[in-house]
Amino acid sequence: MTVRLGLIGTGTVGGGCLDILRNHKDEFRRHYGVDLEVVRVCSREPEVARSFGFADVFTSDYREVVTDPNVDLVIELIGGTTVAHDAVCEALRNGKAVVTANKALMATAGEEVFSLAEEHGVEVAFEASVGGGIPIIDPLKHSLIANRISKVMGIVNGTTNYMLTRMDEEGASYEEALADAQARGFAEADPSADVDGLDAAAKIAILSSIAFNSRVNLSDVHAEGIRNITTTDLQTARDMGYCVKLMAIGHRTDDGVDVRVHPTMIPLSHQMAKVNGVYNAIYVVGDAVGETMFFGEGAGAGPAASAVMGDVLEVARHIETGVTSFVGCTCTDSLPIVPMDDLETKYYIRFPVADRPGVLASMAGIFADFGVSIYSVVQRGQKEAGTVEVVYVTHVARERDIRAVVAKIASLDDVLHSEPSIIRVED
Amino acid sequence: MTVRLGLIGTGTVGGGCLDILRNHKDEFRRHYGVDLEVVRVCSREPEVARSFGFADVFTSDYREVVTDPNVDLVIELIGGTTVAHDAVCEALRNGKAVVTANKALMATAGEEVFSLAEEHGVEVAFEASVGGGIPIIDPLKHSLIANRISKVMGIVNGTTNYMLTRMDEEGASYEEALADAQARGFAEADPSADVDGLDAAAKIAILSSIAFNSRVNLSDVHAEGIRNITTTDLQTARDMGYCVKLMAIGHRTDDGVDVRVHPTMIPLSHQMAKVNGVYNAIYVVGDAVGETMFFGEGAGAGPAASAVMGDVLEVARHIETGVTSFVGCTCTDSLPIVPMDDLETKYYIRFPVADRPGVLASMAGIFADFGVSIYSVVQRGQKEAGTVEVVYVTHVARERDIRAVVAKIASLDDVLHSEPSIIRVED
Incomplete structure (x- = not known):
């Protein structure tokens, strides 16, 4: 036949x-x-x-x-x-x-x-x-089904990973890295699906649906991209023992499933920290299998x-x-989507702010007002006249409080000079 | 039902x-x-x-x-x-x-x-x-079947990988690393299946049979273990930009399939170089998919x-x-097994030899006699009175010539003080 x-x-x-x-x-x-x-x-x-x-x-x-x-x-x-x-x-x-x-x-x-x-x-x-070519859906639907999967996490967008790798290894600016990715055919003329995290969001929705046996749609995924990431962020991360990756994360918690895409600091010692260029990798944690990772070329x-x-x-x-009993939809549960506001993690935030007296003090006051505890704060020398970069790393904080802090600082008169860079820290 | x-x-x-x-x-x-x-x-x-x-x-x-x-x-x-x-x-x-x-x-x-x-x-x-828990047989039998697989290569024995990691990272001796692995239940009282490469040989026979659609039995696999590896080898490898892993390698060549297990130097930049402790990883290269890797806990x-x-x-x-048409044996070809003697690669060989005049010269002469071209030779200071360690790295050479060199040096009167350590170099 x-x-x-x-x-x-x-x-x-x-x-x-x-x-x-x-x-x-x-x-x-x-x-x-x-x-x-x-x-x-x-x-x-x-x-x-x-x-x-x-x-x-x-x-x-x-x-x-x-x-x-x-x-x-x-x-x-x-x-x-x-x-x-x-x-x-x-x-x-x-x-x-x-x-x-x-x-x-x-x-x-x-x-x-x-x-x-x-x-x-x-x-x-x-x-x-x-x-791309990495077998991941089939293993999740077959080999790994004896597990209760607690986490599926991946570098699933080759374009942004290529850009971040170039920025990290060669000090290229975001604009240079994007132009290079476009010249090589990795990025579209309109790069937003990649750089705004939407491509990765669709992929983690699919993986989470299978891993957690519960439907996660694209609209359930909180997505942030890499537009605000600079070489300063990558260098600071490295000094802290981390690298920055655009991670797509699906996490099963006691409250449901928490699914998101955002720039993330991961320890340089983690297996995923070595996934560079257009390579992709997907990390799966199950109660029996422990930690597994699937690595390969994500596109092409x-x-x-x-x-x-x-x-x-x-x-x-x-x-x-004549087999008619193949595996179809495996979304047999209906777990709630955990609101992004409820996320608790550590944050790295870089604010490009006005270089004048009182700014640091008012920012520190705002962090305190919302109960966000600071692990470290570093003010970097001027990049442009009148602007300094202030980098905060927090202790574990709540997303809603961080957003309130950022919104409040943004609302101050003539303080914030451009978009802050917010990177969640995964240990 | x-x-x-x-x-x-x-x-x-x-x-x-x-x-x-x-x-x-x-x-x-x-x-x-x-x-x-x-x-x-x-x-x-x-x-x-x-x-x-x-x-x-x-x-x-x-x-x-x-x-x-x-x-x-x-x-x-x-x-x-x-x-x-x-x-x-x-x-x-x-x-x-x-x-x-x-x-x-x-x-x-x-x-x-x-x-x-x-x-x-x-x-x-x-x-x-x-x-262990890594999905690899299922992906080879399903997701990857549109590929012609040219290579399947893995760290598939957690015990020896744990030992090599301890020796490399902490400078533990072979004996200390083995005792530690036994104490933790990773190694048996009789560790030969692990340390002599037999466990890995069985695994690469299975993987090669599936990857190349041609039966490879345990007896077809050339297996060498890690008994002769010392911290000197690991340190020298690191100085050269490599690490040493017990690799199980199945390779499809124009002449058939070449399947073997032996200590192998791989570049520190390779994804497999970061697979430490009891973790396993299997690397698969296919004509369409390119390079993929499957990583996870190999035992437990x-x-x-x-x-x-x-x-x-x-x-x-x-x-x-009621499905009765599942995938069974996929060994539909009968490819010849390439004899180990025909292998062509680079070699690292450490000879513990007598510390007296003329030894280096006669060894160099033997390499020349068999047409093996040397990339580098280093004589390390004494470890024991009367013994020095001479480390050769060759250009690409043939296995049969290397064996002849080693046999000839072993036959010299009072030159070789203990078993040489032979490590193939994969770039």
């Missing part, structure tokens, strides 16, 4: 999938008894389909893929939550299995996608939506296509052998 | 499994629809079975488990290749699924076990046989039981839902 594929999207990842198929089709048959054939290719770029030899099955309309009775399995690689949403849902309604790399879709419409899949008795797989044609085609082979095996 | 378990072995890992079941039985039912019941427990220690409340289903005879018509799934946790072999094979012959943590069995009788399983239409799972009740019970849940899901 041949499993017939309909591919929607022939960009970087789609091209990578077609490369894998071209190179390994025979091995897939020999090793796994899976015979794959691409019977429909949808793209905005007909020349790409043509270059892979699929001119005769090309279409520019996704509907022709998801309604084609010859298609058993739809691979959705266009991303986003509009056309992709319709393509995936229509494919499922038509009884086709779906493999997708679409983190935004799974993090916003996961419940709908799973219900449709269940209703129509077909499988949905999305390993490539998190961590090869890694993402490895994950997509791994899913395709697995789903195709099920189709070929 | 309830899946009925027969447990053979209630040692550390068996106890860990019973702990997990006791703590999470309800969640397993709720999250995964899997209802597990232990209906038979075989142990040499009736009091352990009793302490877990299984006195009424206790037996000291494994045959009563593997022949019990009420048992659906046998968990084999006694280890070794004698009784365990019979227990596993008889269970399979009686149509029972098997979950085992037995690396020695899978690395020596894997083919027999898989044939029996296939013949009787039942599943065998063995995630816990390699890397919790991690191993996490892997065993993950398998149990997965197999039980298949039993409950």
Whole structure:
């Protein structure tokens, strides 16, 4: 039996999938008894389909893929939550299995996608939506299920990790690091999905949903990005024995699940501190397994296509052998989302403030007013005329108090010269 | 439906499994629809079975488990290749699924076990046989199958990694590190399976078989241990920018598969260099995914039981839902084993030799005679009266030439004072 594929999207990842198929089709048959054939290719770029030899099955309309009775399995690689949403849902309604790399879709419409899949008795797989080629969704849904997972935490955005690594290792400014990432194709012209933490937020929503057996949507995730991080922050962190990473953190607490993305200081001795450049790593803590980490390339044609085609082979095996009882939605609990305001941790805050008498005193007073206890305060020399940088590290404090402190300082007349940099400290 | 378990072995890992079941039985039912019941427990220690409340289903005879018509799934946790072999094979012959943590069995009788399983239409799972709680067998059999794997390499023996870490970080001698590992229960009274690399050899045989789709048995693996490693080696390595790890390496070459275990220098900048203590890590390189690494605790009740019970849940899901087309043996190719003699790499060799004129010259002559080109040679000051340590680092050389050099030097009258330390260098 041949499993017939309909591919929607022939960009970087789609091209990578077609490369894998071209190179390994025979091995897939020999090793796994899976015979794959691409019977429909949808793209905005007909020349790409043509270059892979699929001119005769090309279409520019996704509907022709998801309604084609010859298609058993739809691979959705266009991303986003509009056309992709319709393509995936229509494919499922038509009884086709779906493999997708679409983190935004799974993090916003996961419940709908799973219900449709269940209703129509077909499988949905999305390993490539998190961590590029790193197997993490499959281990969370299979190998690690004997555990109660207390934490899943990762460096899941390669673009920002590349930028922070360049800033840390070479002293590049944020703007230089961003321009470099854009020149290398790691960052989009509009980088906000990466640098504002939204890409990472979608990924940690997906991982948390699986790890904690409870649906976490993108809108449940508190996301902060790296726009306010400077080399001063990275250098100060290093002096304190830490490095700064954009961490996506899902944490099961007594009150529910606490899911967030923000710049985070982690000790230089931690395994995740060595995850540099475009690499990703996901750290999982379970009650039996203890600490585990999954590391690899988080983006790029090869890694993402490895994950997509791994899913395709697995789903195709099920189709070929008539398996209909695959693992679908695992969100069988409904845990509350812990409000970000309730977070308790240590904070690093750098304020670029006016260089004049009384400023330090009034800031210190505000910290005291909100009951935030200071571990250290350092005033760094001037960077610009009239501005000094004051760096506070707090003892464990509450998020709501920190926000009140920052808001209050921001409200002072002519004190705060630009956005403060707030970094949570994880020990 | 309830899946009925027969447990053979209630040692550390068996106890860990019973702990997990006791703590999470309800969640397993709720999250995964899997209802597990232990209906038979075989142990040499009736009091352990009793302490877990299984006195009424206790037996000291494994045959009563593997022949019990009420048992659906046998968990084999006694280890070794004698009784365990019979227990596993008889269970399979009686149509029972098997979950085992037995690396020695899978690395020596894997083919027999898989044939029996296939013949009787039942599943065998063995995630816990390699890397403790780290999911690695499942990712290799599922998520990563779209890749042609070129290399699988790991720190897979926690005992020796703990010893090497102590020697490296604290300057402990081999003997002190071993005594400490024994005192902490990481090493057996007879430590040879660990320190001679046999445990790691079984594990890399299993990983290579899966990664390369070609059977590699324990006897195919060249294994060297860490008995000759001293703190001098570790210090010299560090000065060179390397650390020393007992690496298990499976490598697909143009000539076949090259599988070996030996002390290895890896650059301090490599992700694996930071894997210390009893932690394990497995590094996989595939043509699409690039470099990935799986990290976690390699031993202990919790991690191993996490892997065993993950398998149990997965197999039980298949039993409950009537899935009979699970992934069995994936060794569909028959690649030749590359002889160790053909290995080409760089070598570090430390010779403890007689401190008298002419020794250095004759050693240098022997290296030249066999065409081995030297990168550096350092003579370290005396450790014992009359003995000096001469450390060679070669350019890329052939194993057979290195062995000839070492044999020739060993044959010189009164030159070599104790076993040389040979460490391959991986860049």
